[in-house]
Structures are given as structure tokens and as C-alpha cells.
Amino acid sequence: MSPMSWASRASAVIHSGLDMIDLVRLVEAPGTSLTCNDPAFPDRPPALHAAGPHDFEAGTPVLFADHGVRRNGRDYRDYWMDLVDEAGVLAISVEFPEACFPNHLS
Numbered sequence: 391m392s393p394m395s396w397a398s399r400a401s402a403v404i405h406s407g408l409d410m411i412d413l414v415r416l417v418e419a420p421g422t423s424l425t426c427n428d429p430a431f432p433d434r435p436p437a438l439h440a441a442g443p444h445d446f447e448a449g450t451p452v453l454f455a456d457h458g459v460r461r462n463g464r465d466y467r468d469y470w471m472d473l474v475d476e477a478g479v480l481a482i483s484v485e486f487p488e489a490c491f492p493n494h495l496s
Contacts, residue, residue, distance in 0.1 A: 416440045417480065421471055423464060434490035439467035439483040443474045455483040 416422050420442050425435040443450065455470070457463040463485025470481035 417442055417446065420444070421467065423467070437463060437485040437487060439464050439485065440480065441467050441470040441474045442480045443478055446480060451479045453479045453481045455481060457483065457485050461485060461488050
């Protein structure tokens with residue numbers, strides 16, 4: 391599926407209070423990362439890392455993976471890269487960078 395096809399279908403899949411333009415960019419290509427504007431953290435943007443199947447469409451289930459204390463959300467996304475086509479899911483790993491969230495063990 392071409393990157394334009396991903397972008398054209400993203401708004402039908404992801405409905406939230408986040409910036410839709412950024413979320414469309416999240417699914418433009420199979421291994422995309424970006425920071426998002428979350429109203430809950432206006433000065434501390436979390437990062438989103440996505441791995442999507444080649445046959446991504448509006449009904450594709452979404453799997454959210456949250457990183458551990460190592461803050462390695464990109465690694466969690468990379469783990470799913472080879473599995474999303476078989477599982478038929480859009481995997482999104484949410485990462486709360488230490489620079490923005492320094493008291494993660496408090």
C-alpha cells in the first residue's frame with residue numbers, strides 16, 4: 391500500500407483529542423515516529439511509534455504498547471514491525487521521554 395493510501399485512511403481510524411494532522415503522519419509509512427500534542431501534557435510531548443500492516447484500512451485493530459523504565463518505545467514498535475501483517479494490527483508504542491517526564495520512578 392502506498393504512503394498516500396495510509397494517510398488517506400488514518401483519519402477514519404484514529405479519533406481523539408490529539409492533532410489529527412500529526413496522527414495522519416503517524417500512519418503514512420509502516421515504521422513512523424513522531425511527537426504528539428496531548429492536552430494532558432501541553433509542555434511535555436509524548437512520542438508515538440507506529441508499525442502498520444500493508445493492508446491497513448479503517449477497520450484495522452489498534453494495539454497499544456507502553457514502554458518500560460528503559461523508555462525504549464521505538465524498540466517495542468520495532469518488535470512488532472515483522473508481526474503486524476500476520477496479526478493484522480496497527481501497533482502504536484507510546485513513549486514518555488525522560489527529558490519530559492524525569493520522575494518516572496517517583
